[in-house]
Amino acid sequence: MTVSSGKAQDFGMSAARIDVLSEVLTLIRLRGELVYTAFLGEPWGLEFQPGAAHFHFVRKGSAWVVPTDGKPTRVSEGDLVLLPLGRGHVLTDVLGSPAEKIEVVAAKYFDREKLVLSHGGDSNVTQTISGFFTFEGSPLPAVMSALPPIIHIPCGDAGSPRWLEAISNFLVSEAQQPDPGSSLMISRLIDLLVIRTLRSWAATEVNRMGWLGGLGEESIGRVLNAMHADPFRRWTVGAFAKIAGMSRSIFAERFTKAVGKSPLRYLAQWRLTLAVDLLRSSNLKVTEVAYRCGYASDAAFSRAFKANFGYAPSEAKKRQAAL
Structure with missing residues (x-):
């Protein structure tokens, strides 16, 4: 494996941090x-x-x-x-x-x-x-x-x-x-x-938490960058591990330790976060958002959405209007 120079690594890390941070701050x-x-x-x-x-x-x-x-x-x-x-x-x-x-x-x-x-x-x-x-x-x-x-x-x-x-x-x-x-x-x-x-x-900050914690490691930062750049792709742990340059088991362990969640669990929660934004800011129906987020049925999407946010997808736009 070719080892990049320190300057190149710094540039790659900075790019990953800025891309992911920009994606997150856009939704805030x-x-x-x-x-x-x-x-x-x-x-x-x-x-x-x-x-x-x-x-x-x-x-x-x-x-x-x-x-x-x-x-x-x-x-x-x-x-x-x-x-x-x-x-x-x-x-x-x-x-x-x-x-x-x-x-x-x-x-x-x-x-x-x-x-x-x-x-x-x-x-x-x-x-x-x-x-x-x-x-x-x-x-x-x-x-x-x-x-x-x-x-x-x-x-x-x-x-x-x-x-x-x-x-x-x-x-x-x-x-x-x-x-x-x-x-x-x-x-x-x-x-x-x-x-x-x-x-x-x-x-x-050294002791970052959640997605910020993953940005502290170059390899995990590359994965987060790829995940945020194309969140609705049919990702697998194997594909993430390849981006990180690790075996599946080592990658899964390193990602979970850095971010606090498994790769697919983090991806699922990020998709649901994007789903909230889609439901509030667009005219997409719940079925369309569910499909875009990778769910096979409205029922499965609604269960996951409610478990994560505490209310049904159909209430998202109403809650936004009430703020």
Whole structure:
């Protein structure tokens, strides 16, 4: 077997990561809701309720971020923290301090006109650019299961990444000096911020989960790339193993360890994820979607769909319209 050079391997890995990540992010369909500047003086503590996902970029000072189901993370000037699951979190100056429950747009210390939130005392003020966003439709299990409760992009020795400084400054400018189209611009900028954060995290995180975990291995990444490029092909474990350059048994073991599911189980769930999108965004009938996804009958497709999402395929469009 010919061994590629390190540079070629890096290029192949990057291409696979970008292709799969692009496919996944296309289905997430982010919708940026609001951006605001927060001035938080000691002592202070805010408890954000479950619902929308949130981000905080620290322009000055420091804070603790405590996800409802994750470990506390210390953030300092230049750091960005993303909470993609929307399960609620606490933002505070000191761990264990009392935190006031808050819904930003209804908070008594939130200036809706200036989009500024002021809270706490007057000393040691921490300033953040924060915002929240939602997903168009219910979060996709195959996508969201790969994300942790909190993603931390720390400020490096050279300062915050240029893309982060640029996007955050643009966000504040659009929010504080609204012109025609500013609402749409803010929404798109939040989309860009979130997607760029996920890409940076996926490229550097060692302990990835789910489909992101598979991208950490070049051979498994090639398989994921092929799978996402042609998801409705009649794939076999043998065909995947050939792409990975392994025997069937070794490939199946390596894939399951990296991704957390067997190859065919992952493929089946990804097809169902695509099926949701097809049912919501097209005029295809359930029978047509079932056939496209490789199911021999509507009944088999409906059983698998309901087991995965908790509702019947015929309800997908209605649920989308109700959001």
